[in-house]
Amino acid sequence: MRQRRRQVDGTTTDQRLLDSRGPSDWVHTDPWRVLRIQAEFVEGFGALAELGPAIGVFGSARTPVDHPSYAQGVEVGRKLVEAGYAVITGGGPGAMEAANKGACEAGGVSVGLGIELPFESGLNEWCDVGINFRYFFARKTMFVKYSQGFVVLPGGLGTLDEMFEALTLAQTQKVTAFPVVLLGTDYWAGLLDWLRETVLADGKINPEDLDRLMVTDDVDEAVAAVTGQTGPEGQVRP
Template sequence: MSAPTESSRHTNSPLPGSGAWRKNGATHQTADAKLLETPRSSAFTHTDPWRVMRIQSEFVQGFDALAEVGPAISVFGSARTKPDSPYYITGMEVGRRLVEAGVAVITGGGPGSMEAANRGAAEAGGLSIGLGIELPFEQGMNEWVGLGVDFRYFFARKTMFVKYAQGFIVLPGGLGTLDELFEAMVLVQTGKVSSFPIVLVDRNFWAPLLDWIRSTMVTEGLVSPGDLDIFSLADTAEEAVALVLAGKAGEQLAAQES
């Protein structure tokens, strides 16, 4: 990097007495003076350093809210699922069965299948958690969330889904659901999390995707055959809950009872 020109050194000359010092006739502002100087505009609140502080605050908020949750399972699914859909009914039963087993339910806090799982958990008298995200087309937390945390950033929210859950139950969904599913699979595949069950509900819904992974990705050597063992398949809420509790959540429940 070239040295600053003489003209650039004097562009923002400080006022006398504002923490300035002189060297070879040129006036320079000290670091402390710059720190304590009243900003001339709110521009800093739109810069990356300020965003880092906001990101940090989201992590702190999430850690503080969820630190004492205990055993929990994250339930994913479409925000577009209607209350009369079989997927909604299954989501409610999943939430209820998890709570009856002594496990908290974590969702994205939105409508559809997320609402269903929160509703099942709340109606069963358990802890119903929603991790909301700021989106232009969704309307905040559903009414069945007992403990809600709002996020601006997807990556901060995703950290909470994994950090405070011991497994995932994945109901049929769209791009957001696939995003969460594949991220969870990669975390297991790369050893970032262990004993972390992932259960896909409704074999018929997931079959075309899994067939493509086997016939194309595995065949071309892009995915190892063993990677398909990362997840399990279920057709009922009862089966899904039993499979997911075979992992860390079940271990924690057993430890609490012993």
């Protein structure tokens, strides 16, 4: 950057670094945030570079421990490990905790990619590898880069965001052969009906966009689909 005339700064870089006096609001400015963002990517890449094959598991943080979806999440985590895959979740409670628990108890690698939120308190106890992110986009990059596919348990806005992010990346060919399996036919039926009968019917998506989704109640079927045992893409089922 070049500065002239009145734009010339009368101090040196070393002076600004070493002078501890003055306001501290500079740490909240955009240039400083760039360094924080860079640090998050470096930390994520460093922690996960040697992870090996992995599957992302999404689902609601609000799923109670005694809910059937929690037990299903534990089963998903366990069977993914048995198939030779690490499990990556958002590191929170509920369905995420369930998948981490299943993976951990099965002796596999259980990863939690947490996010700084005002209403959640850190990573769940079943995460063997855990990273807390400030920025959603850095966290999403880690999910997509280090997962070979996603299993999606019933969830809310965050779960939908992650699911549609993966579908958008596949649609725009940013990622290829990336299976997304929805667990829970009753839970997901309304969304799939709307996608088919409204979005597809109105020409807003193509039939192959729906072909990227598979919905099932069978954990074995879901694990087989995301680990490539039934081909790279599943089919939407009524």
